[in-house]
Amino acid sequence: MSSGKRVHRPTAVARPSRSATAEPLADPDPRPELYPVEDLRLAEVIPLPPSGDRPNLLHIGPLNAFLRSRWYPAIFQIVGVLVFAFIMIETLFGPSTVHDNAGSAIVWILWWPLLPLSYFMLARFWCTVCPFPVVGDLLQRFAGMRLPMPAFLKKYGLWIIDAWFIGITWADHVFGIVESPRGTGYLLLMILAGVLTMSLVFERRTFCRSVCFLGGLSGNYSMASPLALRANRANCKDKCNEMWCANGSERAAACPMFETPRTMQTNRECNLCGNCIKSCPHGSLRLEIRKPTSEFWHINKARIEVAFLAMILVGVVIIQNLTMLSVWQPLLNWVAGLTGSTNFTLNFTIIFTIAMVLPLAALALASRFSRGDDETTMQNFARFGYAIIPLDLAAHMAHNLFHLLGEGLAVPRTLALFFGLQWTLVDDGLLNTSTIQVLQYLMLGAGAAATVYAAYRIARRAGQTRTVRALVPHLLLICLLIAVNAYMFTLPMSHRA
Amino acid sequence: MAPHVTYPVLPTLVVCRRCAEAGAIRRDRVGGFVEAAGGGSRTEGGSLTQVRTAAPQERGRPRVSRVAGGVAAAILLALLFAYAFSMSAGGMDGMMMSNAALPQDGAAADPAVPVADGQMVMPDGSTMDMGAHPSESPAAAATDADPAASTPAAAEHEMVMGGAINWYVIGGLLALIAAGIALAAGLNEHLERRIATGRLVTEGACGE
Numbered sequence: 001m002s003s004g005k006r007v008h009r010p011t012a013v014a015r016p017s018r019s020a021t022a023e024p025l026a027d028p029d030p031r032p033e034l035y036p037v038e039d040l041r042l043a044e045v046i047p048l049p050p051s052g053d054r055p056n057l058l059h060i061g062p063l064n065a066f067l068r069s070r071w072y073p074a075i076f077q078i079v080g081v082l083v084f085a086f087i088m089i090e091t092l093f094g095p096s097t098v099h100d101n102a103g104s105a106i107v108w109i110l111w112w113p114l115l116p117l118s119y120f121m122l123a124r125f126w127c128t129v130c131p132f133p134v135v136g137d138l139l140q141r142f143a144g145m146r147l148p149m150p151a152f153l154k155k156y157g158l159w160i161i162d163a164w165f166i167g168i169t170w171a172d173h174v175f176g177i178v179e180s181p182r183g184t185g186y187l188l189l190m191i192l193a194g195v196l197t198m199s200l201v202f203e204r205r206t207f208c209r210s211v212c213f214l215g216g217l218s219g220n221y222s223m224a225s226p227l228a229l230r231a232n233r234a235n236c237k238d239k240c241n242e243m244w245c246a247n248g249s250e251r252a253a254a255c256p257m258f259e260t261p262r263t264m265q266t267n268r269e270c271n272l273c274g275n276c277i278k279s280c281p282h283g284s285l286r287l288e289i290r291k292p293t294s295e296f297w298h299i300n301k302a303r304i305e306v307a308f309l310a311m312i313l314v315g316v317v318i319i320q321n322l323t324m325l326s327v328w329q330p331l332l333n334w335v336a337g338l339t340g341s342t343n344f345t346l347n348f349t350i351i352f353t354i355a356m357v358l359p360l361a362a363l364a365l366a367s368r369f370s371r372g373d374d375e376t377t378m379q380n381f382a383r384f385g386y387a388i389i390p391l392d393l394a395a396h397m398a399h400n401l402f403h404l405l406g407e408g409l410a411v412p413r414t415l416a417l418f419f420g421l422q423w424t425l426v427d428d429g430l431l432n433t434s435t436i437q438v439l440q441y442l443m444l445g446a447g448a449a450a451t452v453y454a455a456y457r458i459a460r461r462a463g464q465t466r467t468v469r470a471l472v473p474h475l476l477l478i479c480l481l482i483a484v485n486a487y488m489f490t491l492p493m494s495h496r497a
Numbered sequence: 498m499a500p501h502v503t504y505p506v507l508p509t510l511v512v513c514r515r516c517a518e519a520g521a522i523r524r525d526r527v528g529g530f531v532e533a534a535g536g537g538s539r540t541e542g543g544s545l546t547q548v549r550t551a552a553p554q555e556r557g558r559p560r561v562s563r564v565a566g567g568v569a570a571a572i573l574l575a576l577l578f579a580y581a582f583s584m585s586a587g588g589m590d591g592m593m594m595s596n597a598a599l600p601q602d603g604a605a606a607d608p609a610v611p612v613a614d615g616q617m618v619m620p621d622g623s624t625m626d627m628g629a630h631p632s633e634s635p636a637a638a639a640t641d642a643d644p645a646a647s648t649p650a651a652a653e654h655e656m657v658m659g660g661a662i663n664w665y666v667i668g669g670l671l672a673l674i675a676a677g678i679a680l681a682a683g684l685n686e687h688l689e690r691r692i693a694t695g696r697l698v699t700e701g702a703c704g705e
Contacts, residue, residue: 048692049692053692054689055684055685055686055688055689055692056688057684057688059688059691059692289681289684289685431663431666432660432661432662432663434660434661434662435662435663435666435667438662438667439667439670442667442671
């Protein structure tokens with residue numbers, strides 16, 4: 001818990017020396033660690049706001065009013081629905097070449113590269129704006145059966161998300177989803193169909209919580225965010241028996257993500273939809289700015305699914321990079337020589353499987369050497385898997401930076417084509433490759449530093465007696481991953497549009 | 498006497514009012530735990546309240562804005578050095594590989610598809626130029642046909658795809674990040690100060 005840092009150092013209060021004082025302390029409690037409060041100079045008892053003693057962005061009047069108004073998040077959702085309606089029509093019925101299709105350009109050159117950045121800056125705010133569940137919410141309001149979320153989804157939801165994420169990545173390369181506007185359109189249609197079906201049958205946003213492949217990604221990345229919504233549990237415990245934040249009120253619906261904000265300790269499942277802020281009559285909620293990535297070393301119960309996804313993402317970024325690099329074709333040829341087949345699907349699947357399994361195996365190996373006597377390898381795997389997330393995020397953003405800045409003008413160019421306007425610029429690049437490479441390295445460096453620090457803090461957890469031994473195997477793995485990513489960013493990469 | 502509340506978070510305590518008023522709050526120096534003893538508890542009909550136990554000056558605690566200022570200063574210094582380096586070295590474009598100059602690749606997996614140098618076979622069997630979009634742009638075509646061609650289009654292509662590192666853009670982005678960090682830290686400190694002075698008890702958070 002982050003507020004653990006706020007403990008005041010006892011050095012501020014001199015421990016009274018028993019030999020120096022004429023009279024022994026009038027302390028009825030025999031335990032020597034307890035000191036009368038007068039020693040702590042509780043001269044000033046300052047009542048706290050309901051949200052506690054941590055800075056709360058909701059104390060900024062206009063922001064507070066906006067988040068409580070009916071326009072939040074509706075205004076963003078309306079824009080999101082309109083933009084994605086255009087994208088779906090354009091990808092399904094527009095030009096069939098990715099170079100000329102505005103829908104493809106917006107999705108893969110603007111939206112997809114900005115998504116990890118948005119998860120970092122604004123946590124899962126995008127999930128509130130996401131147009132698919134917004135349409136699902138509307139359908140649910142009028143025709144939803146509102147059955148409870150099935151138990152198996154509750155239990156294995158994150159594993160399902162992990163599996164789907166791997167499947168989508170594989171399918172992207174095998175069926176060429178990114179390279180085809182129609183493929184993109186079908187993918188979006190498939191997501192919409194899934195959301196509508198789940199919204200029709202189950203209550204709230206069951207799809208987002210347990211099935212959406214982006215949910216895993218957003219959950220992992222949003223944990224690194226400096227923005228977090230939390231409740232002052234002390235105030236909740238004192239004043240609230242109804243749990244308006246979780247169950248909803250006449251002012252706002254229940255938490256769409258099945259969370260209980262009063263006990264929430266992670267950003268993983270919080271969409272920042274603001275329902276709990278609107279519902280809580282006690283003002284216990286706070287929107288805080290905290291140290292980025294600090295959540296990773298304050299996790300009470302590490303989940304192996306999260307660590308698994310973190311390592312899978314390492315493999316996904318490697319694969320995404322590899323397939324756009326000049327070394328990809330020789331690698332594919334080499335595997336073709338081993339298998340004796342030129343079947344792309346077979347050879348790609350082999351490389352893909354290795355790319356997914358290797359990081360997992362490497363973390364498992366590091367955990368085997370890192371674990372102490374008081375934990376299993378899997379527990380260590382789960383704990384330190386969180387430390388890899390900043391590196392995932394940085395590598396993902398660095399990779400996408402090439403598409404965003406290297407071909408960002410494809411978006412206005414294709415839009416100009418759509419509206420029949422003139423576009424005279426020849427290249428789509430906003431910046432040249434050398435400049436983008438420097439930015440990629442800076443981003444990777446920041447992610448690497450955050451990962452190393454997170455691993456250090458995780459290794460230094462309370463009760464850990466062998467910090468160095470716990471840390472070194474993971475540091476070696478992190479260095480290896482940094483080197484692999486850094487090497488890949490030195491190689492020239494192909495464009496998407 | 499059994500403590501009414503044991504709560505491991507400082508400086509916020511939840512204690513009964515009578516405890517707070519009587520000053521009957523104790524601190525475990527080792528673990529940072531707090532116990533409130535004496536007076537009434539909620540179960541005994543007393544009311545709970547939150548109090549801030551520390552003096553407002555927050556002894557020994559580094560201010561966040563100092564950290565933010567340090568980060569901002571470090572980034573700006575790094576920028577200065579980087580700019581000085583770029584001026585002296587004349588840019589690093591020679592060290593960086595541009596997309597226009599690619600290493601030679603091997604043959605395609607599918608022998609039926611001829612693959613030229615600097616091209617890559619895509620999953621659907623088509624080929625893609627590395628560093629360019631599938632449809633050949635006039636500039637790229639001009640460059641491929643004659644590397645020494647100096648048409649305006651080719652010049653623009655070269656400027657975008659190759660060229661020196663733009664330190665101004667990098668510096669601007671880093672300065673933007675530093676400004677963002679400083680702003681967030683300053684905002685946090687401002688809000689914290691308002692809490693410490695007790696000005697936010699009733700305003701803001703509670704909308705009722």
